[in-house]
Amino acid sequence: MSAVVTAVPFATQSVSADPKVKSRIRGLNFYYGNLQALKNIDMVVYEHAVTALIGPSGCGKSTLLRCFNRMHDLTPHTRYEGEIRLYPDDVNIVSSDIDPIEVRMRISMVFQKPNPFPKSIYENVAYGLRVRGVKARSELDGRVEAALRGAALWEEVKDRLEEPGTALSGGQQQRLCIARALATDPEIVLFDEPTSALDPIATASIEDLIISMAGSVTILIVTHNMQQAARVSSYTAFMYLGELVEYGPTTELFTRPRHQRTSDYLTGRFG
Amino acid sequence: MPSAQRSLIRPRIHHRDIKERLVEAFLFICATSAVAVTTAIVVVLVYESAGFFERVSIVDFLTDTMWTPLFAEARYGILPLLCGTLLAAGVALLVAVPLGLMVALYLSEFAPVKVRESVKPFLELLEGVPTVVYGYFALLFVTPLLQNVIPDLPGFNVLSPGIVIGIMIVPYVGSVSEDAMRAVPNALREASYACGATRLQTTLRVVMPAAASGIAAAFVLGIARATGETMVVAIAAGQQPNLTLDPTEPAATITAYIVQVALGDLPHGSIGYQSIFAAGLVLLLITLLFNILAHLLRMRFREAY
Numbered sequence: 293m294s295a296v297v298t299a300v301p302f303a304t305q306s307v308s309a310d311p312k313v314k315s316r317i318r319g320l321n322f323y324y325g326n327l328q329a330l331k332n333i334d335m336v337v338y339e340h341a342v343t344a345l346i347g348p349s350g351c352g353k354s355t356l357l358r359c360f361n362r363m364h365d366l367t368p369h370t371r372y373e374g375e376i377r378l379y380p381d382d383v384n385i386v387s388s389d390i391d392p393i394e395v396r397m398r399i400s401m402v403f404q405k406p407n408p409f410p411k412s413i414y415e416n417v418a419y420g421l422r423v424r425g426v427k428a429r430s431e432l433d434g435r436v437e438a439a440l441r442g443a444a445l446w447e448e449v450k451d452r453l454e455e456p457g458t459a460l461s462g463g464q465q466q467r468l469c470i471a472r473a474l475a476t477d478p479e480i481v482l483f484d485e486p487t488s489a490l491d492p493i494a495t496a497s498i499e500d501l502i503i504s505m506a507g508s509v510t511i512l513i514v515t516h517n518m519q520q521a522a523r524v525s526s527y528t529a530f531m532y533l534g535e536l537v538e539y540g541p542t543t544e545l546f547t548r549p550r551h552q553r554t555s556d557y558l559t560g561r562f563g
Numbered sequence: 564m565p566s567a568q569r570s571l572i573r574p575r576i577h578h579r580d581i582k583e584r585l586v587e588a589f590l591f592i593c594a595t596s597a598v599a600v601t602t603a604i605v606v607v608l609v610y611e612s613a614g615f616f617e618r619v620s621i622v623d624f625l626t627d628t629m630w631t632p633l634f635a636e637a638r639y640g641i642l643p644l645l646c647g648t649l650l651a652a653g654v655a656l657l658v659a660v661p662l663g664l665m666v667a668l669y670l671s672e673f674a675p676v677k678v679r680e681s682v683k684p685f686l687e688l689l690e691g692v693p694t695v696v697y698g699y700f701a702l703l704f705v706t707p708l709l710q711n712v713i714p715d716l717p718g719f720n721v722l723s724p725g726i727v728i729g730i731m732i733v734p735y736v737g738s739v740s741e742d743a744m745r746a747v748p749n750a751l752r753e754a755s756y757a758c759g760a761t762r763l764q765t766t767l768r769v770v771m772p773a774a775a776s777g778i779a780a781a782f783v784l785g786i787a788r789a790t791g792e793t794m795v796v797a798i799a800a801g802q803q804p805n806l807t808l809d810p811t812e813p814a815a816t817i818t819a820y821i822v823q824v825a826l827g828d829l830p831h832g833s834i835g836y837q838s839i840f841a842a843g844l845v846l847l848l849i850t851l852l853f854n855i856l857a858h859l860l861r862m863r864f865r866e867a868y
């Protein structure tokens with residue numbers, strides 16, 4: 293099969309020679325009632341890298357992402373089968389013996405539409421710490437600042453931390469949500485199409501941010517935008533109808549797709 | 564060139580227009596008659612009250628501590644009635660706020676869909692129980708119960724009807740606050756859970772504050788209902804106007820006074836007759852105030868979402 297993707301810029305994110313495994317998905321099935329949304333997924337997530345999930349709408353990208361922080365536990369009649377092992381703990385985080393709240397303490401999430409709380413900028417970022425019982429003002433102050441710096445928002449908001457987070461612009465709100473997700477020092481941050489509600493400039497700044505975050509945290513990002521996957525990720529998984537069709541380093545997947553479906557999708561023949 | 568079949572655009576005013584105008588006029592009359600009746604009530608209220616205030620000075624009305632319009636030595640101080648009204652509403656609120664909040668929290672955030680769907684109509688059913696029933700419930704059940712705890716509680720007192728009014732407005736307050744909480748976007752709940760919050764934390768720290776103005780509006784409307792409530796207090800609080808802040812004493816509220824007087828046969832135009840309009844006007848102003856406040860709170864809530 294020939295390389296077909298010329299319209300998509302080459303991935304700029306390199307793959308480290310000996311990547312460490314952060315999580316391993318094995319034989320994962322997921323059901324909404326009787327509907328099987330994920331079919332026997334096997335995949336590895338590498339530490340401190342950005343892994344992109346791509347595929348046509350409805351193929352199960354969000355469903356897979358939301359298995360990682362057990363968001364589905366909030367929906368009745370859902371069921372996980374198989375494993376998502378988290379390292380170094382080596383536990384299956386979708387097992388029913390594992391407390392979903394413990395999982396969400398380690399794996400945080402940024403949503404499609406910015407969803408800041410109707411609270412101050414400060415309280416938005418401090419939220420995850422407060423629900424963990426952190427009360428000391430000095431600790432909160434330090435971690436809120438660090439998270440806002442991590443989300444490249446500190447300089448813009450440091451003088452108005454008491455203003456409502458909902459008063460910020462869309463791009464700033466999304467960075468506030470990133471700061472909120474970072475404040476608790478997560479090991480993995482999940483992004484579900486984080487720029488689909490943003491203008492191109494805000495999108496570019498979020499993409500830069502995601503690339504810069506990857507040095508210290510493992511990132512999984514769902515995107516329907518192939519250029520975005522190419523720009524920010526080191527690894528890409530292509531999903532179709534609940535199955536993982538192809539997975540590998542982004543450069544390889546984009547330039548030498550091994551499956552016909554992948555190359556059809558990448559060249560825009562469907563999806 | 565346009566095709567030959569094209570119909571001409573005719574000038575206005577033909578039968579279709581006329582029919583539409585008739586319908587419009589009819590609907591307009593319906594709508595305005597409702598407003599007109601309300602306006603008429605207010606006009607009568609103000610007119611009769613004006614007659615009352617020609618005979619009794621406003622200063623006396625607002626400062627005198629006795630309300631005895633039917634006695635030989637008549638005194639016209641609204642304070643005892645106002646006090647009874649607010650005291651009963653206050654007791655009611657102390658009961659309705661915690662219970663109503665718990666009902667709303669449970670239904671909106673904790674109850675399985677099936678439970679919520681069967682409890683809500685039941686709550687609305689409770690709203691339909693005639694208030695006389697609640698009045699006798701207060702007098703014959705709650706008062707004796709309270710007398711076990713407070714031995715020298717008189718048979719007529721404000722505490723018992725206050726508690727019962729509180730219970731009475733719980734369904735209303737609870738279901739209106741539940742609506743406010745459910746209007747909070749799910750995205751906020753998801754954000755909270757994703758931060759590692761429990762359901763209780765999500766409810767108390769995100770959903771409730773986000774719905775705060777809507778919940779407050781529910782409570783203000785609840786007070787407005789409690790102050791306008793007639794039968795329960797008329798039956799169980801006694802009918803002696805009494806300037807007191809002690810809910811264990813008997814007292815009368817504005818509404819109870821109006822019922823009491825309206826049931827007797829006072830000559831039209833007598834001062835006793837006019838006094839119920841003055842009292843009614845005060846009640847109207849209080850409820851209006853609460854309703855405006857609730858409206859403002861709701862606007863704030865809507866603005867947020």
Ligand SMILES: Nc1ncnc2c1ncn2[C@@H]1O[C@H](COP(=O)(O)OP(=O)(O)O)[C@@H](O)[C@H]1O
Pocket residue numbers: 324327329347348349350351352353354355356367
């Ligand atoms: N809450 C739900 N209940 C039932 N089916 C769902 C639910 N959410 C998603 N699905 C179904 O699961 C499949 C995958 O959805 P999703 O993961 O959202 O796709 P993607 O994010 O790739 O667009 C779709 O067929 C969708 O209709």
Ligand SMILES: [Mg+2]
Pocket residue numbers: 353354355514
């Ligand atoms: Mg999706």
